[in-house]
Amino acid sequence: MAGLAEHENLFKRRCKWVNGPLIVGAGPSGLAVAACLKEHGVPFVILERSSCIASLWQNRTYDRLKLHLPKQFCQLPKLPFPDDFPEYPSKNQFIDYLESYARHFQLNPQFDETVLSAKYDSTCGMWRVRTAVGRRQAVGRKAEAEYICQWLVVATGENADCVIPEMEGLEKFGGWAIHSSDYRSGEAYRGKQVLVVGCGNSGMEVAFDLCHHNAFPTMVVRDSVHVLPRETLGRSTFELAVSLMKWLPLKMVDRVLLALSWMTLGNIEKLGIKRPSQGPLELKNTQGKTPVLDIGALSKIKSGEIKVVPGIKRFLHGKAELVDHTIIDVDSVILATGYRSNVHSWLQGTDFFNKDGFPRHPFPNGWKGSSGLYAVGFTRRGLSGASLDAVKIAEDIGRVWKEETRQAKHIIACHRRCTSQN
Numbered sequence: 001m002a003g004l005a006e007h008e009n010l011f012k013r014r015c016k017w018v019n020g021p022l023i024v025g026a027g028p029s030g031l032a033v034a035a036c037l038k039e040h041g042v043p044f045v046i047l048e049r050s051s052c053i054a055s056l057w058q059n060r061t062y063d064r065l066k067l068h069l070p071k072q073f074c075q076l077p078k079l080p081f082p083d084d085f086p087e088y089p090s091k092n093q094f095i096d097y098l099e100s101y102a103r104h105f106q107l108n109p110q111f112d113e114t115v116l117s118a119k120y121d122s123t124c125g126m127w128r129v130r131t132a133v134g135r136r137q138a139v140g141r142k143a144e145a146e147y148i149c150q151w152l153v154v155a156t157g158e159n160a161d162c163v164i165p166e167m168e169g170l171e172k173f174g175g176w177a178i179h180s181s182d183y184r185s186g187e188a189y190r191g192k193q194v195l196v197v198g199c200g201n202s203g204m205e206v207a208f209d210l211c212h213h214n215a216f217p218t219m220v221v222r223d224s225v226h227v228l229p230r231e232t233l234g235r236s237t238f239e240l241a242v243s244l245m246k247w248l249p250l251k252m253v254d255r256v257l258l259a260l261s262w263m264t265l266g267n268i269e270k271l272g273i274k275r276p277s278q279g280p281l282e283l284k285n286t287q288g289k290t291p292v293l294d295i296g297a298l299s300k301i302k303s304g305e306i307k308v309v310p311g312i313k314r315f316l317h318g319k320a321e322l323v324d325h326t327i328i329d330v331d332s333v334i335l336a337t338g339y340r341s342n343v344h345s346w347l348q349g350t351d352f353f354n355k356d357g358f359p360r361h362p363f364p365n366g367w368k369g370s371s372g373l374y375a376v377g378f379t380r381r382g383l384s385g386a387s388l389d390a391v392k393i394a395e396d397i398g399r400v401w402k403e404e405t406r407q408a409k410h411i412i413a414c415h416r417r418c419t420s421q422n
């Protein structure tokens with residue numbers, strides 16, 4: 001009976017055959033794979049839950065945001081940034097580039113379509129992907145669709161959902177409490193005591209922006225973090241690290257980076273910011289924890305404009321109690337507590353992804369699963385990692401596509417010959 005009900009559901013949904021791969025997500029990763037597939041002559045469908053490309057960049061970032069790696073590490077395959085872009089493009093320049101990238105390659109994602117589930121059907125050797133069609137905020141029942149495809153490319157990103165930790169008493173706090181992805185600028189916080197929870201790149205940059213709007217930020221550093229200057233000796237620290245990696249082992253590069261950071265930033269432990277025991281690149285590679293590339297927050301911490309406090313024990317009305325039992329006044333809270341992958345909420349029946357929604361096999365082996373499954377943008381290596389994945393995936397699918405097309409043409413030609421002879 002369950003089988004019959006499932007069949008009836010299938011007929012109620014719109015069912016579509018995808019000629020080529022189905023790509024889930026129209027962020028930089030999904031766009032990069034699609035552009036590379038175009039170059040190989042492979043058709044595809046891109047599904048995107050929001051109403052625009054690169055929704056993380058367009059809808060969930062603050063105004064002050066700039067790329068924090070130099071531009072050559074952030075451009076997508078096959079189309080470089082315009083020559084007049086600065087070393088660190090602004091968020092709007094990056095969005096303009098992505099829009100022109102999508103136009104140039106005529107990628108045309110299907111917007112407002114959220115993938116609800118995807119499962120490999122071994123009886124037909126195809127992926128079955130269920131979606132909800134319509135705006136996320138739309139009221140009423142949404143239409144559903146089902147796609148059948150040979151290849152499934154997961155491009156939903158490392159930052160698909162916000163991490164909002166459970167914090168005792170937050171419901172009693174009474175003031176504004178938002179995630180950093182909802183923060184645009186410090187304009188609305190002028191003169192306010194703002195508690196920024198988290199000290200990754202988002203926490204640091206939000207606290208820095210708040211200073212520029214005459215708010216009074218206090219940043220929670222519950223554990224440890226690496227802070228590196230964005231530039232060392234007039235050169236990008238990241239670029240320097242990439243160059244050193246060609247000659248030195250990772251641990252040695254970490255030591256050089258830490259020595260150079262000490263020269264530029266001084267001893268940050270004196271400011272209440274403990275450094276992790278692993279080096280910055282080692283920590284990024286093993287745990288995915290990105291070092292902070294400082295654009296000015298540290299000097300605000302030194303000057304006392306940004307205060308640093310240890311972890312939070314609980315919230316009270318208009319206040320926060322810290323783990324050292326100090327109680328501080330707080331008008332607003334910004335949770336710069338990071339993001340997580342959402343792959344587990346929709347991809348079923350495969351152990352290719354681990355419990356955190358990242359490929360089980362780390363870089364450079366996490367881009368290809370079995371049965372036509374691929375992952376792009378889960379290398380914890382930012383946009384350059386996504387570009388590397390995209391090129392490999394398109395080559396791999398392109399090879400099979402070419403062979404299958406050749407075989408299909410051969411069969412059609414044989415069929416034509418047979419029918420013309422009879």
Ligand SMILES: Cc1cc2nc3c(=O)[nH]c(=O)nc-3n(C[C@H](O)[C@H](O)[C@H](O)COP(=O)(O)OP(=O)(O)OC[C@H]3O[C@@H](n4cnc5c(N)ncnc54)[C@H](O)[C@@H]3O)c2cc1C
Pocket residue numbers: 024025026027028029030047048049050053054055056057061065066067068069073074113114115116155156157158159160202342346376377378381382383384386
């Ligand atoms: C604030 C911020 C700044 C960053 N700056 C840099 C930088 O300077 N340099 C760098 O290299 N990296 C940077 N990163 C890393 C970042 O991960 C990449 O920049 C990039 O956005 C990743 O692209 P993506 O396409 O993999 O993921 P995303 O940009 O997150 O795109 C994924 C897309 O999938 C869609 N999606 C998710 N779930 C579904 C579903 N179920 N159905 C349909 N669609 C779905 C989402 O709506 C989204 O549009 C930054 C990240 C953040 C948060």
Ligand SMILES: NC(=O)C1=CN([C@@H]2O[C@H](COP(=O)(O)OP(=O)(O)OC[C@H]3O[C@@H](n4cnc5c(N)ncnc54)[C@H](OP(=O)(O)O)[C@@H]3O)[C@@H](O)[C@H]2O)C=CC1
Pocket residue numbers: 065066067068069165180197198199200201202203205220222223224225289290311312336337338339
């Ligand atoms: N300019 C740029 O290009 C920018 C890039 N980014 C990138 O975006 C990605 C996400 O960055 P970000 O949003 O900062 O997230 P991260 O995951 O890097 O940082 C989250 C922070 O929140 C802290 N945290 C989590 N839960 C709690 C809690 N309950 N109490 C106290 N602290 C908590 C974490 O501490 P702990 O480590 O102890 O868990 C950590 O300091 C990164 O890759 C980053 O590099 C972000 C902003 C700007």
Ligand SMILES: O=C(O)C(=O)Cc1c[nH]c2ccccc12
Pocket residue numbers: 068069238284290291293380381382383
């Ligand atoms: O900004 C990010 O989140 C990135 O992942 C970019 C990035 C890739 N490798 C790094 C090493 C050090 C600092 C940032 C990055």
